[in-house]
Amino acid sequence: MFIDEAKIRVKAGDGGNGCMAFRREKFVPRGGPSGGDGGRGGDVIMESSQRHNTLIHFRYNPEHKAQRGEHGMGSNCTGQDGRSTVLQVPVGTSLYDAETGELVHDFKEPDERVIIARGGRGGRGNQHFATSTHQAPREHELGRAGEERSYRLELKLLADVGLVGFPNAGKSTLISRISAARPKIADYPFTTLEPNLGVVTVGEEPEQQSFVVADVPGLIEGAHQGAGLGTQFLRHIERTRVLAHLVDVSDASGRPDPVEDFRVINNELANFGASVDSAGRDAGEHPLAAKPMIVVATKIDAANPAKLKKLAAHARRRKLEFHAVSAVTGEGIEELKWALEKRVRPSESAATR
Numbered sequence: 001m002f003i004d005e006a007k008i009r010v011k012a013g014d015g016g017n018g019c020m021a022f023r024r025e026k027f028v029p030r031g032g033p034s035g036g037d038g039g040r041g042g043d044v045i046m047e048s049s050q051r052h053n054t055l056i057h058f059r060y061n062p063e064h065k066a067q068r069g070e071h072g073m074g075s076n077c078t079g080q081d082g083r084s085t086v087l088q089v090p091v092g093t094s095l096y097d098a099e100t101g102e103l104v105h106d107f108k109e110p111d112e113r114v115i116i117a118r119g120g121r122g123g124r125g126n127q128h129f130a131t132s133t134h135q136a137p138r139e140h141e142l143g144r145a146g147e148e149r150s151y152r153l154e155l156k157l158l159a160d161v162g163l164v165g166f167p168n169a170g171k172s173t174l175i176s177r178i179s180a181a182r183p184k185i186a187d188y189p190f191t192t193l194e195p196n197l198g199v200v201t202v203g204e205e206p207e208q209q210s211f212v213v214a215d216v217p218g219l220i221e222g223a224h225q226g227a228g229l230g231t232q233f234l235r236h237i238e239r240t241r242v243l244a245h246l247v248d249v250s251d252a253s254g255r256p257d258p259v260e261d262f263r264v265i266n267n268e269l270a271n272f273g274a275s276v277d278s279a280g281r282d283a284g285e286h287p288l289a290a291k292p293m294i295v296v297a298t299k300i301d302a303a304n305p306a307k308l309k310k311l312a313a314h315a316r317r318r319k320l321e322f323h324a325v326s327a328v329t330g331e332g333i334e335e336l337k338w339a340l341e342k343r344v345r346p347s348e349s350a351a352t353r
Contacts, residue, residue: 003054003055003056003058003059003155004054004055004154004155004156004195004236005055005152005153005154005155006055006058006059006062006152006153007058007062007098007150007151007152007153008058008062008063008064008087008150008151008153009062009063009064009148009149009150009151010044010063010064010065010085010087010116010117010148010149010150010151011044011063011064011065011066011117011146011147011148012041012042012043012044012065012066012117012118012119012120012146012147012148013040013041013042013043013065013066013067013068013069013082013083013084013119013120013146014041014068014069014119014120014143014144014145014146015038015039015040015041015068015069015119015120015121015122015123015143015144015145015146016037016038016039016040016041016068016069016070016071016072016079016082016122016123016143017038017071017072017122017123017140017141017142017143018035018036018037018038018071018072018122018123018124018125018126018128018140018141018142018143019035019036019037019038019071019072019073019074019077019079019125019126019140020033020035020125020126020138020139020140021033021034021035021036021073021074021075021125021126022034022074022136023075032127032130032135032136033125033126033127033129033130033135033136033137034074034075034076034125034127035072035074035076035125035126035127035140036072036073036074036075036076036077036078036079036125036127037072037078037079037122037123037124037125037128038069038070038071038072038078038079038122038123038124038125038141038143039069039070039071039072039078039079039080039081039082039122040069040081040082040119040120040121040122041066041067041068041069041081041082041119041120041121041122041143041144041146042066042067042068042069042081042082042083042084042085042119042146043066043084043085043115043117043118043119044064044065044066044084044085044087044115044116044117045084045085045086045087045113045114045115045116046086046087046088046089046095046105046107046113046114046116047086047087047088047089047111047112047113047114048088048089048090048091048093048107048108048109048110048111048112049088049089049090049091049110049111050090050091050110051088052088052089052090053090054090054155055089055090055093055153055155058087058153064085064087065085066082066083066084066085066117066119066146067082067083067084067085068082068120068143068146069081069082069119069120069122069143070082071143072122072123072125072140076125076127078122079122081119081122082119084119086113087116089107089153089155090107090155091107091108091109091110091158092107092108092155092156092157092158092239093106093107093153093154093155093156094106094107094153094154094155094156095107095114095116095151095152095153096151096152096153096154097149097150097151097152098149098150098151098152099150104116104151108158116149116151117146117147117148117149118146118147119146119147120143120144120145120146120147121143121144122143122144123140123141123142123143123144124140124141125140126138126139126140154235156235156236156238156239157195157197157214157236157237157239158212158239159197159212159213159214159236159237159239159240160211160212160213160240160241160242160340160344161200161211161212161213161214161240161241161242161243161244161340161343161344162213162214162216162236162237162240162242162243162244162291163175163213163214163215163216163243163244163246164216164237164243164244164245164246164265164269165245165246165247165248165261165265165298166247166248166253166255166261166264166265167217168248168252168253169246169247169248169253169298170246170248170298170299170327171215171216171246172196172215173298173327173328174215174246174296174298174325174327175196175198175213175215176198176327177327177330177333178198178200178213178333178336178337179198179199179200179213180198180199195214195215195216195217195236196214196215197212197213197214197215198212198213198215199211199212199213200212200213200337200340200341202337202338202341209341209345211340211341211344211345213244213340214236214237214240216234216236216237234268234269234272234288237288238288240291241291241292241343241344242291242292242293242294242340242343242344243269243288243291243292243293243294244293244294244296244336244340245262245265245266245293245294245295245296246296246298247261247262247295247296247297247298247311248261248298248299249297249298249299249300249303249304249307249308249311249324250298250299250302250303250304250307251302251304251307252299252302257307257310258297258307258308258310258311258314259310259311259314262295262311262314266289269288269289270288270289272288292343293320294320294321294322294323294336294339294340294343295311295314295315295318295320295321295322295323296322296323296324296325296336297311297312297322297323297324297325298325298326298327299326299327299328300324300325300326300331300332301326301328301329301331303324308324312324321339323335323336323339
């Protein structure tokens with residue numbers, strides 16, 4: 001199951017209490033104060049890891065606590081610090097404060113670690129309160145409480161290329177043809193209910209190159225407001241370098257105008273970008289409609305020639321690169337793979353070819 005959102009509550013460990021004790025040994029009838037300090041409470045730490053690819057382990061276990069520090073003891077013995085709790089999240093996870101909505105951290109690389117709740121300080125024992133005029137202090141401190149916070153986690157897939165288009169435009173079929181990904185494929189809308197990633201390779205060894213493609217569920221008009229599967233999955237292509245906009249040019253789609261299909265999806269991409277600006281998009285992310293785009297006419301083995309011609313002319317007017325492919329016959333697939341590689345890594349791709 002692919003889970004890309006979760007809410008958690010974390011509680012860092014409380015500090016241990018300081019101890020009130022006095023030195024009592026043979027031949028030392030009036031030993032001074034010897035109460036040790038309490039140990040520090042454990043932190044709650046979040047770490048990005050490549051072991052996970054969803055947030056499902058938080059969906060059914062939303063509360064996490066670190067260990068409290070041990071209390072101080074006599075003979076000036078300090079209590080042991082509490083163990084910290086480490087929570088692992090997939091690379092690509094954004095951490096938001098649940099109350100303010102503020103972005104706390106964006107985990108873009110593996111092994112990033114952030115303290116999300118700090119443990120409380122241990123209390124001081126009575127040995128710290130002794131003075132020349134107050135030699136038998138009975139004062140001691142209680143440990144400080146650890147931080148308690150609520151967070152919202154949001155996972156955005158890390159991919160180089162994002163496939164967008166109406167439901168049944170051929171996205172899943174295409175990714176299964178160009179990579180080893182095997183998404184569910186069927187002849188009805190919304191077959192894809194969760195994002196799929198596929199690694200595409202081009203060229204021959206030793207100069208072989210690869211890039212990652214993300215297939216998200218099909219979009220419909222109003223997707224930026226949540227229609228269909230809408231905003232639930234649009235964010236997964238925010239970090240891609242290029243979009244491949246797939247348009248069905250066969251008559252099987254039931255939609256007469258491929259240019260109108262292209263316009264509707266582009267409008268949804270633009271509106272989604274505007275709607276998430278207020279959430280504090282990272283400086284490295286760009287509005288979806290502003291990303292480099294390749295227009296891909298699909299199902300050309302059963303194409304309506306008029307539709308294909310109209311879409312190609314529209315792409316030329318928009319000065320967008322255009323490709324026509326058939327995932328069934330393989331026509332145009334290799335050319336599209338090289339075109340995507342060129343957009344993902346233009347300098348390396350030119351050298352390879």
